Amino acid sequence: xxxxLTVALLGGGTVGASVARLLTEHADDLAARIGRPIVLSGIAxxxxxxMREGIDPSVVxxxxxxxxxxxxxxxxxxIGGIEPAKTLIEAALNAGSSVVTANxxxxxxxxxxxxxxxxxxxxxLFYEAAVAGAIPLLRPLRESLAGDKVRRILGxxxxxxxxxxxxxxxxxxDYSTVLKQAQDLGYAEADPxxxxxxxxxxxxxxxxxxxxxHTNVTGxxxxxxxxxxxxxxxxxxxxxxxxVIKLLAIAELTDDNSGVIVRVHPAMIPNxxxxxxxxxxxxxxxxxxxxxxxxxxxxxxxxxxxxxSSVLGDVVAAARNRVNGTVDPAxxxxxxxxxxxIGDAVTSYYLNLHVADEPGVLAAISNEFAKHHxxxxxxxxxxxxxxxxxxxxxxxxxxxxxxKTVDALRKLSAVREVAGVMRVExxxx
Numbered sequence: 001x002x003x004x005l006t007v008a009l010l011g012g013g014t015v016g017a018s019v020a021r022l023l024t025e026h027a028d029d030l031a032a033r034i035g036r037p038i039v040l041s042g043i044a045x046x047x048x049x050x051m052r053e054g055i056d057p058s059v060v061x062x063x064x065x066x067x068x069x070x071x072x073x074x075x076x077x078x079i080g081g082i083e084p085a086k087t088l089i090e091a092a093l094n095a096g097s098s099v100v101t102a103n104x105x106x107x108x109x110x111x112x113x114x115x116x117x118x119x120x121x122x123x124x125l126f127y128e129a130a131v132a133g134a135i136p137l138l139r140p141l142r143e144s145l146a147g148d149k150v151r152r153i154l155g156x157x158x159x160x161x162x163x164x165x166x167x168x169x170x171x172x173x174d175y176s177t178v179l180k181q182a183q184d185l186g187y188a189e190a191d192p193x194x195x196x197x198x199x200x201x202x203x204x205x206x207x208x209x210x211x212x213x214h215t216n217v218t219g220x221x222x223x224x225x226x227x228x229x230x231x232x233x234x235x236x237x238x239x240x241x242x243x244v245i246k247l248l249a250i251a252e253l254t255d256d257n258s259g260v261i262v263r264v265h266p267a268m269i270p271n272x273x274x275x276x277x278x279x280x281x282x283x284x285x286x287x288x289x290x291x292x293x294x295x296x297x298x299x300x301x302x303x304x305x306x307x308x309s310s311v312l313g314d315v316v317a318a319a320r321n322r323v324n325g326t327v328d329p330a331x332x333x334x335x336x337x338x339x340x341x342i343g344d345a346v347t348s349y350y351l352n353l354h355v356a357d358e359p360g361v362l363a364a365i366s367n368e369f370a371k372h373h374x375x376x377x378x379x380x381x382x383x384x385x386x387x388x389x390x391x392x393x394x395x396x397x398x399x400x401x402x403x404k405t406v407d408a409l410r411k412l413s414a415v416r417e418v419a420g421v422m423r424v425e426x427x428x429x
Contacts (some may be wrong), residue, residue, distance in 0.1 A: 002036060003036070003038070003077075004036060004037040004038055004039045005034070005036055005038045005039070005043040005073040005074065005319050005322055005323070006038070006039060006072040006073050006074070007023065007038050007039065007040050007041060007072060007073065007075075007076060007330050008040075008041050008042050008043075008044070008067045008068065008072035008073045008074070008075045008076070008092075008314065009040060009042070009043045009044070009076045009077035009078070010044045010064055010067065010075065010076065010077045010078065010085075011044065011045070011076075011077065011079040011080075011087055012043055012044070012046075012052060012055055012060070013052070013078065013103075013354050014042040014052070014303075015078045015102060015129075015304050015305040015307045015308055015311070016043065016045075016052075016076075016097050017052035017055055017079045017304065018178070018307070018308035019051045019054065019076060019078065019302035019308045019311050019312065020040060020043060020054070020055050020056070020428070021055075021308075022305075022308050022309075022312055023038065023040055023142075023312070023315075024040075027196065028310075030312075030315075030316065030319075033186070033316055033320075033363070034162055034316060034319040034320055035142065035320070035323045035426060036319070036323055037186060038073075038074075038263075038315070038319055040056070040059050040293070041058050041059065041067075041070065041072050042059050042060075042061050042067045042070065042072075043050055043055055043056070043060050043061070043063065044060075044061055044062065044063070044064035044068070045060055045061075046062070047380055048060050048062060048082045049184060050058025053315075053380055056285040056404075060356050060401065062303075064079075064084070064088060065084075065087075065091065066093045067089065067090070068088040068092045068095075068139040069091040069094070069095045070095065070097075071096055071097060072092075072093045072097050073097065073098065073318075073319070073322050074097060074098050074100060074315055074319060075088075075089070075092035075097040075098070075099050075100070075245045075319050076099075076101070076311060076315065077089055077099060077100070077101040077102075077103060078099045078101070078102050078103075078307075079103070079376060080102075080103055080104070080105070080312065081103070081105060082105060082106055082109065082110075082188040082302075085103050085106050086106055086114075087102060087111035088107070090105075090114070090117060093114070093117045093118050093123060093206070094117070094121065095125060096123060097125070097215070098117065098118075098123040098124040098125070098261055098318040098322065098327075099123070099124070099125050099126070100126045100129075100311055100314040100315055100318060101126075101127050101129075101130065101240075101266040102127065102129035102130050102307055102310070103127070104127075104130040104200070104203040104204050104207060105203050105219070105244070106133060107127055107130055107206075107207055108202070108203035108204075108207055108218055108219035109203075109219055109220075110217055110277060110391065111207065111210065111216075111218075111366075112159055112216045112331070112333070113329075114407060115330060116202070117328040117405040118260060118330075119331075120382055122327060123327060123406040124317070124318045124321055124327050125330070126317060126318055127207075128203070128311075128313055128314050129158060129242040129307045129310035129311045130207060131204045131207055131208060131315070132155075132157055132283045132285060132297070132299070132301045133283065133299070133300050133301040133303060133306040133307045133310060134203070134299050134300045134301075134303075134305075134306030134307065134309045135283060135284075135285070135297050135298065135299065135300075135301065135304045135310075135364060136287055136310070136313070137208075137297045138211060140297070141208070141211045141212055141287070142211055144283050145212075145287070145292060145295075145364060147269040147291075147385070148290060148291045148292050149211065149289060149290040149291070150212040150287060150288070150289045150290075151252065151253050151254075151287070151288045151289060151290060152211055152251070152252040152253070152287075152340075153208050153209070153249070153250065153252070153285060153287050153288075154248055154249070154250050154275060154285070154286045154288075154425065154426065155201075155204070155205070155208065155248065155249040155250075155276050155283070155284065155285035155325070156246050156247070156248065156275055156282075156283055156285075157200075157201050157203075157204040157205070157208075157249050157283055157285065157301060158198075158200050158201045158247060158283070158301070159187065159280075159281030159283060159300075159302050160182060160187050160188045160189075160192060160196065160281070161195055161196055161198075161201070161227050161247040162278065162279070162280065162281060162282065162283070163182055163187045163188075163190070163248060163280050163281045164178045164179055164182050164187075164196070164227070165227065165230070165245055165247065165266075166279045166280050167181065167182075167246075168180070168232065168235050169235055169238075169239070169245065170269060171234060171243060172232055172236065173232065174232045175227075175228060175229075175230060175231070175297075176229065179192060179196070187281055188383075191342075196226050196227055196228050197224070197226030197227075197228065198224040198225060198226045198227070198247065198264040198265070199219075200221050201247060201249045201264045202264045203219045203222075203312075204226045204249060205222050205249035205250070205251055205263070205264055206218055206221060206222050206262060206263050208249065208251055208285070209222075209260055209262045209322060210331075210333070212249070212251060212287075213260045213335060213337055214332045214333055214334050214335040214337075215333055215335045215336060215337040216333050216336075217251075217260065217262055219327075219371075221262055221264070221310050221339040222262045222263065222264055223261075223263040223264070223265070223341070223342035224263075224265070225263075225264065225265035225266065225349060226262045226266075227247045227266045229421065230245060230266050231419075233352060233419060233420060234350075234352070234422060237350065237352055237391055237420065238268050239408045240348075240391070241350075241378075241391075241393070241426070242271050242272075243268040243269060243270060243271060243350075243424065244263070244268065244269055244273075245265075245266055245267070245268055245269075245422070246266070246269060246272050246275060246276070246278075246338075247264070247265070247266050247267075248264070248265065248266075248267045248268075248269075248292065248427065249263075249276075250262070250263050250264070250266045251261075251263075252338075253347075253416070254259065254344060254390035255341055255346070258337070258338065259337050259338040259339065259340040259344075260337050260338075260339055260340065260376045261339070261341075261342065261344060261345045262338045262339065262346060263342055263408075265423060266423075267420055267422060267423045267424065267425040268350055268422055268423070268424045269408040269423070269424070269425050269426040270426055270427050273286075273314075273426040274286060274318035275296075276427070278298065279303070281300070281302065282299065282301065282347070283298070283299065283300070283302075284296055284297065284299075285297045290379065291337070294358065296368075302380075319363070335380050342399050343398060343399050343400030343403070344398060344399070344400070345398070345399040346396050346397065346398055346399070347397070347402065347423045347424070347425065347426060348393060348394050348395060348396050348397075348423065348424040348425075348427060349374075349392075349393065349394045349402045349405065349406075349421065349422070349423060350391070350392070350393050350421070350422045350423075350424050351390075351392045351393075351394075351409070351418065351420065351421055351424050352389060352391055352392075352418075352419045352420030352421075353365065353388075353390045353392065353393075353409065353415050353417070353418055354388070354389045354415070354417040354418075355388050355389060355390055355414040355415055355416060355420065356388070356413075356414045356415075356416065356420050357384055357385050357388035358414070360414070361414040362379070364412055364414050365390065365392075365412065365414065365415070367407065368380060368405055368408045368409055368412065369394070369405055371408070372402075372404045372405040372408065373397060373401050373403050374394050374395075374397045374402055374405045375394060375395040375397070376392060376394055376395070377393045377394055377395045378391075378392070378393045380392075384388060389419065393424060399423075406418060406421055
């Protein structure tokens with residue numbers, strides 16, 4: 001044991017306070033694991049009058065920029081957002097500090113640039129906590145599966161949306177009712193847009209895709225569709241077909257290995273699929289690799305203590321490298337695959353059509369499917385007269401063909417309303 005390593009903490013909110021508390025409570029164990037003690041050289045907060053439990057007032061500062069550029073051995077950024085986080089991390093890297101961050105939005109938009117800067121300065125940039133809270137996920141993708149070829153990732157990476165969909169499924173309630181319940185319980189923000197419209201999941205999907213497929217993927221490359229239009233009628237239809245609805249982040253290689261498709265949207269999955277049993281605010285990521293087969297990572301995807309656990313794991317890794325005079329390998333983008341549009345994705349669909357109850361309707365609808373090269377798998381009619389509707393599922397086809405079929409059905413006089421449309425994943429035709 002020699003001189004301690006210094007750690008600067010940017011952000012004193014829920015996660016920051018948990019990080020500070022764990023650094024203090026586990027100081028002896030961390031020193032033993034690293035080979036040198038670590039000490040908090042400063043904690044930057046916006047308002048020192050709103051101190052959280054676990055933060056030592058003697059190291060608190062409001063000069064975040066100075067602390068970021070102070071040359072601490074490790075700088076932890078848990079402020080969030082693009083700016084000032086990007087400028088602060090750049091300052092830390094330029095000062096020779098290794099950086100640990102939980103900032104998925106920043107990494108999804110500027111990750112490649114930050115990695116290049118870290119490599120040029122000979123320091124580490126770690127972000128295990130950016131995607132799935134306490135779940136060890138990014139390091140296994142980067143290291144444990146480095147000798148394998150990942151084909152596909154399906155993930156539930158947002159606890160708010162999973163909580164809402166779980167409650168809708170359990171009680172048959174509509175979206176707005178369960179959203180209000182989630183807000184009252186603290187699972188959803190007053191403005192839930194980032195979660196329910198898929199922005200949070202899209203940023204995480206971009207990070208996962210980049211690591212899995214060795215290609216630079218940004219949040220703008222991700223097709224995104226929110227879950228606010230999922231209805232109680234969709235939930236009931238899923239139940240009747242032994243399916244469950246989840247907001248999924250999906251990243252996959254194309255069949256010819258020439259590109260990747262990254263998308264976030266609600267999807268139905270069989271209730272026998274491992275992701276179907278992931279409930280409430282938990283997260284899980286299902287990885288399909290050529291040699292390893294199917295692997296699933298599961299746990300708490302958010303919260304102060306769970307996220308702080310992942311942050312501390314990165315701090316230990318960065319500190320060990322500091323002690324040994326090494327850094328982790330640079331980000332691997334050697335594949336440089338093309339990010340393909342959603343239309344190239346191969347999926348199945350569920351459709352709920354409110355139709356006229358008269359002869360020839362099914363024939364007219366079937367003709368539109370055939371015209372657009374989509375094969376119907378199952379058809380079920382519910383109700384009669386003005387309450388007649390058809391529940392249709394398709395075999396796998398390109399998303400482009402399926403979307404054109406849906407557009408054509410909306411123009412049919414026999415179809416009163418296309419009441420529900422959703423992709424079906426994880427099922428073998």
